[in-house]
Amino acid sequence: xxxSIYSKELLPHCNGEMSRRxxxxxxxxxxxxxxxxFDRSSKVLDFHHPHQLKEGLEGFSLELPxxxxxxxxxxxxxxxxxxxxxxxxxxxxxxxxxxGLDIVGLAGEWLTSTANxxxxxxxxxxxxxxxxxxxxxxxxxxxxxxxxxxDGIFCPGGSMCNLYSVLLxxxxxxxxxxxxxxxxxxxxxxxxxxxxHYSIKKAAMVLGIGTENVFVVKCDERGKxxxxxxxxxxxxxxxxxxxxxxxxxxxxxxxxxxxxxxPDIADICQRHGLWMHVDAAWxxxxxxxxxxxxxxxxxxxxxxxxxxxxxxxxVPLQCAALLVREKGLLHECNQLRADYLFQPDKHxxxxxxxxxxxxxCGRHVDVxxxxxxWKAKGSEGFGSQVNRCLENAEYLFNCLRKxxxxxxxxxxxxxxxxxxFWYIPPSLRGTPRGPDRDRRLHEVxxxxxxxxxxxxxxxxxxxxxxxxxNFFRCVFSNPATKKEDVDFLLDEIARxxxx
Ligand code: ABU
Numbered sequence: 001x002x003x004s005i006y007s008k009e010l011l012p013h014c015n016g017e018m019s020r021r022x023x024x025x026x027x028x029x030x031x032x033x034x035x036x037x038f039d040r041s042s043k044v045l046d047f048h049h050p051h052q053l054k055e056g057l058e059g060f061s062l063e064l065p066x067x068x069x070x071x072x073x074x075x076x077x078x079x080x081x082x083x084x085x086x087x088x089x090x091x092x093x094x095x096x097x098x099x100g101l102d103i104v105g106l107a108g109e110w111l112t113s114t115a116n117x118x119x120x121x122x123x124x125x126x127x128x129x130x131x132x133x134x135x136x137x138x139x140x141x142x143x144x145x146x147x148x149x150x151d152g153i154f155c156p157g158g159s160m161c162n163l164y165s166v167l168l169x170x171x172x173x174x175x176x177x178x179x180x181x182x183x184x185x186x187x188x189x190x191x192x193x194x195x196x197h198y199s200i201k202k203a204a205m206v207l208g209i210g211t212e213n214v215f216v217v218k219c220d221e222r223g224k225x226x227x228x229x230x231x232x233x234x235x236x237x238x239x240x241x242x243x244x245x246x247x248x249x250x251x252x253x254x255x256x257x258x259x260x261x262x263p264d265i266a267d268i269c270q271r272h273g274l275w276m277h278v279d280a281a282w283x284x285x286x287x288x289x290x291x292x293x294x295x296x297x298x299x300x301x302x303x304x305x306x307x308x309x310x311x312x313x314x315v316p317l318q319c320a321a322l323l324v325r326e327k328g329l330l331h332e333c334n335q336l337r338a339d340y341l342f343q344p345d346k347h348x349x350x351x352x353x354x355x356x357x358x359x360x361c362g363r364h365v366d367v368x369x370x371x372x373x374w375k376a377k378g379s380e381g382f383g384s385q386v387n388r389c390l391e392n393a394e395y396l397f398n399c400l401r402k403x404x405x406x407x408x409x410x411x412x413x414x415x416x417x418x419x420x421f422w423y424i425p426p427s428l429r430g431t432p433r434g435p436d437r438d439r440r441l442h443e444v445x446x447x448x449x450x451x452x453x454x455x456x457x458x459x460x461x462x463x464x465x466x467x468x469x470n471f472f473r474c475v476f477s478n479p480a481t482k483k484e485d486v487d488f489l490l491d492e493i494a495r496x497x498x499x
Contacts, residue, residue: 002071010071022071026078033082037089037101038480040488043456044093045086053084060084091480092458092488097254097282100314100478104376108369109316119154119363120341120355122348129352132367135374139307139323142287142379144300151330152323153357154366158281159199161306161322162248164359166190166203168304168324169246169275171333178333182208189242191215191233193225193260194466195253197279213242222410223258225249230268246275251296252283252312255465255473256409257416259283262298270301278302281320283416285312285477288382292390295415309370312389312417312477313382319366330357389476393417396474396486404429405494409471417476422469423448425499442469444497451496458492 002022011019036042054062060080087093089101115128122129132154140150155161170177174185188209192200194216204214215233217225230247237244247269249260262278269276278299284307286292287299299305305323309315324330335356337344342353355363377385396419400406409420423444431437445462452458462472474489 002075003073005071006068007071007074008068022075025075029075029079029082033087034089034101034103034106037087038091040091040485042087042090044090044459045453045456046084047453047456048084057084086459089478089480090459091478091482091485093478094458094460094474094476094481094489096461097311097475097477098308098317099475100480102314102316102373102479105314105316105369105373108372111372112365112368115365115368117365119365119367120353120358120361122350122352122354123346125365126352128365128368129354131371132354133352135367135371136321136323138374138379139321143302143305143307143323145323145325149327150323150325151327151357152321153330153354154319154321154363155358155360156364156366157318157320158197158279158306158308158311159202161281161308161320162197162199162277162279163203163206164322164330165248165275165277165279165304165306166200166207166209166246167359168329168333169277170207170209172275172303172326172329173245175332186243187213187241189213189215189237189244190246190248191217191230191237191244191274192248193217193219193223193250193253195219195223195225195256195258196248196250197254197281200248200279219258222412222415223253223256225260225265227261227264227268230265234268234272244272244274246277248277248279249302250283251278251280251299252286252416253418254282255418255463256420257282257414257418257475259295259415262296262301264298266298266301275303276301277304277306279306281306281308282311284308285382285386286416288313288379289386289390290383291387312386313370313373314385314477314479315370315373319370334359385479388479389417389481390414392476392481392483392486393419393474395483396476396490399486399490403490406490409465409468419474420471421474422471423493423497425497427499438469445470445472448493448497452492455496458489460489460493 009018010022088099093099117125119125119128136152176184190204201211201214205211215237217233218229220226234244247265249262249265251259266276283296287296303325307323308320310317310319342356344350393414397414400408400421405424407422407424422441425444428437428440449462460472460474462470464470
């Protein structure tokens, strides 16, 4: 019982015994949460509306006190924080591209927090800096780049990686931008598919290029960029007086999981002298699978690649890497030589002070958990994990084909682990296709999702896309998910949606 004990009785104020007991108690709470995460009979979430959580629930208050609270209360708060959160590692959590709870990854995250250091210099992160180099090399090898040529950096999420890619491409073509800014440049244009991630447009916005200068290239019915549409966008941009400099190709789109035709896009980029970026935030994990890596053929021709191990590889959030083919460019583009951090006269090889490659100053250690998981599984272990997720997707696809109460959005076999579908309630079955059916079908997924969240036994996302009204998107990245969870998902949707 910690009810009469306060944080002033923990380290550094007192001896370590009480700190150990407190942390041990916290670990017990975490173990119990982990057990529940893998227990199919436990809920994925215990949903409460924002106002309910803000008002406070059964002794759980988010408000901050003026006076210290005792350690017992802190442990209750920790338990409640997990209780009212979402178990993203639950085998029936299908809501996001990142899911799962990897025990080795978790160990890595705990160690990282305990070490509590910063990635800007070798002097305070000697081991982590070298691990980053080793892991990046391994990722370059999987992409297919020549040994010792590439560069890269772990950054906070795929959107930031994509931002870096646009920044680098612009600097590569117009190095004067670093000092003179956008006013010294012609009107730029960049290109990305209509199904690519919104972060490409956001990068254009943040970097002062402007969203109107992002050309959105049409996709085919599977969500893949159409190369001849890219060519016509390039011609249009030129005829409008813009200077094309960057093309983003997506390897694993967010909704359909589609892979753009990388070799064709690489040919176009080569012909027009453009930077080719591949956003493989979601699809990068497939590089580790012998059965599926061919879907990324052509990625080796990219100038830069985004790859998020926190998605398909199941590494705890967050873990995202920007890989760059040309060594030194990141440093040249972002270096500002802050004297208080990057002194050139240190007694070790200062090329390991990688912090000036970054646009951040402080940088979290995201690499250790990935390094530890790679040791634990080997590339092959990651490959089998990816294969299992894609097998689940194929199983769901086959189930959907057989069931009359569901309709697939894409009729062809999924390339990645995304499967998109509508549930057709009894009242809509047999209704002729058209605006009236679309209007009613659009309301089905949000209604089911609302009930699903209130009951909390499973979780899946939905969205509209182009002219397609709201549909469910199921994604598999959790190695704990089995076929029985897929059956459960479909039966739950049918139960909740039956009118
Ligand atoms: N950065 C894309 C993540 C979106 C998703 O999990 O659905």
